[in-house]
Amino acid sequence: xxxxxxxxxxxxxxxxxxxxxxxxxxxxxxxxxxxxxxxxxxxxxxxxxxxxxxxxxxxxxxxxxxxxxxxxxxxxxxxxxxxxxxxxxxxxxxxxxxxxxxxxxxxxxxxxxxx
Amino acid sequence: xxxxxxxxxxxxxxxxxxxxxxxxxxxxxxxxxxxxxxxxxxxxxxxxxxxxxxxxxxxxxxxxxxxxxxxxxxxxxxxxxxxxxxxxxxxxxxxxxxxxxxxxxxxxxxxxxxx
Numbered sequence: 001x002x003x004x005x006x007x008x009x010x011x012x013x014x015x016x017x018x019x020x021x022x023x024x025x026x027x028x029x030x031x032x033x034x035x036x037x038x039x040x041x042x043x044x045x046x047x048x049x050x051x052x053x054x055x056x057x058x059x060x061x062x063x064x065x066x067x068x069x070x071x072x073x074x075x076x077x078x079x080x081x082x083x084x085x086x087x088x089x090x091x092x093x094x095x096x097x098x099x100x101x102x103x104x105x106x107x108x109x110x111x112x113x114x115x
Numbered sequence: 116x117x118x119x120x121x122x123x124x125x126x127x128x129x130x131x132x133x134x135x136x137x138x139x140x141x142x143x144x145x146x147x148x149x150x151x152x153x154x155x156x157x158x159x160x161x162x163x164x165x166x167x168x169x170x171x172x173x174x175x176x177x178x179x180x181x182x183x184x185x186x187x188x189x190x191x192x193x194x195x196x197x198x199x200x201x202x203x204x205x206x207x208x209x210x211x212x213x214x215x216x217x218x219x220x221x222x223x224x225x226x227x228x229x230x
Binding site for chain 1: 119146147148150152157158159160161162165167168206208210213216217218219220221222223
């Protein structure tokens with residue numbers, strides 16, 4: 001299997017602009033997750049999908065954030081009206097969805113800098 | 116309350132020596148999974164090892180082993196025969212319950228291997 005891929009790897013934007021990130025999971029993984037990681041901290045859960053259904057959203061995910069996974073394949077995470085506090089690494093992960101030992105495999109992340 | 120606590124922000128270890136990274140967790144759910152990930156400076160989270168709450172034996176994966184002490188709610192990672200390439204950030208994470216799929220991460224421990 002090829003690993004989880006994310007695009008772009010880096011994004012610099014001005015405050016107030018909209019940005020969209022893409023994640024391609026490992027093929028046949030039916031679960032997909034988004035996390036956010038700020039400098040010096042561990043990742044924090046944002047949302048996850050089982051196939052195309054978004055099953056849980058963190059309170060961290062404000063109304064400016066939206067995620068989709070059309071057809072249960074790739075996923076996009078959009079941030080509208082970006083703020084400087086949105087600057088972080090956005091990590092995507094996928095898993096097969098089998099039992100308690102279900103392991104999440106992460107992509108390389110998208111580093112967002114909001115000026 | 117913090118679900119995962121990693122109390123060592125940074126550690127130095129001599130090449131070829133072993134190092135133990137501490138992780139304590141907090142959950143009331145009898146079913147949970149504990150994961151360790153490695154994050155090199157490139158940013159990608161690499162899965163290392165998994166321990167289930169019902170597993171009778173400590174998990175091992177090559178040079179990685181997990182010292183699981185359920186009563187003390189600790190899941191320390193042991194890296195044996197350290198190599199320069201082991202220099203990275205290490206995160207402990209927990210998944211609680213069979214119906215909850217998100218991971219809760221600790222703040223991480225930076226390991227620097229010295230030649």
